[in-house]
Amino acid sequence: MAKILYIEDIEDNMTFVKRFLIPRGHELFWARNAESGLEMAFQVKPDLILLDLGLPDADGQTLSTWLRGEPMLETVPIVVLTAWPAEVARHTVEAYGLDGYLCKPFKINELIQLIDKLLEPTRHED
Numbered sequence: 001m002a003k004i005l006y007i008e009d010i011e012d013n014m015t016f017v018k019r020f021l022i023p024r025g026h027e028l029f030w031a032r033n034a035e036s037g038l039e040m041a042f043q044v045k046p047d048l049i050l051l052d053l054g055l056p057d058a059d060g061q062t063l064s065t066w067l068r069g070e071p072m073l074e075t076v077p078i079v080v081l082t083a084w085p086a087e088v089a090r091h092t093v094e095a096y097g098l099d100g101y102l103c104k105p106f107k108i109n110e111l112i113q114l115i116d117k118l119l120e121p122t123r124h125e126d
Contacts, residue, residue: 001025001026001027002025002026002027002046002047002048002115002119003026003027003029003044003045003046003047003048004021004026004027004028004029004046004047004048004049004050004115005029005030005031005037005040005041005044005046005048005049005050006018006028006029006030006031006049006050006081007031007033007034007037007040007049007050007051007052007055007060007063008030008031008032008050008052008081009032009033009052009054009055009056010052011032013052013081013104014028014030016108017050017081017108017111018030020108020111020112021112021115024112026115029044029046032056033055033056033057033058034055034057034058034059034060034062034063034066035057035058037049037051037055037063038063038066038067041067041070041073041076042070042072042073045072046076047076047077047119048076048077048078048079048115048118048119049067049076049077049078049079050078050079050081051063051064051078051079051080051081051098052080052081052082053080053082053084053088053089053092054082054083054084060080060082060092061092061095061096064078064092064096064098065096068096068097077099077100077118077119078098078099079098079099079100079101079102079111079114079115079118080092080093080098080100080101080102081101081102081104081106081111082101082102082103082104083103083104084103085103086101086103089101089102089103099118100114100118102114
């Protein structure tokens, strides 16, 4: 079971993702903004972070820089889930050293496959 932190300001988006991740044995933690997301990342020590780019207090690029700047979080996979254009998401992933992106609306199978791929090394360590 992986601990997944979803930093997303829209509750309906979190509920949609939660509906599919919890039955797969993952534990989902939710933060509504960048500040609480950073705090929760320290508390939870997630195995993976799902990150919306359009947060109310700081954009996802800024938050990803903060996350990557912390030694205990710098290797945690970060996946961007955004309604922003695909080109912006792709550029963000490349420029900030993130691990993948999906543009909303996305197919849940795409998210599950991406999460499984990124968590695969974690499963072998258990």
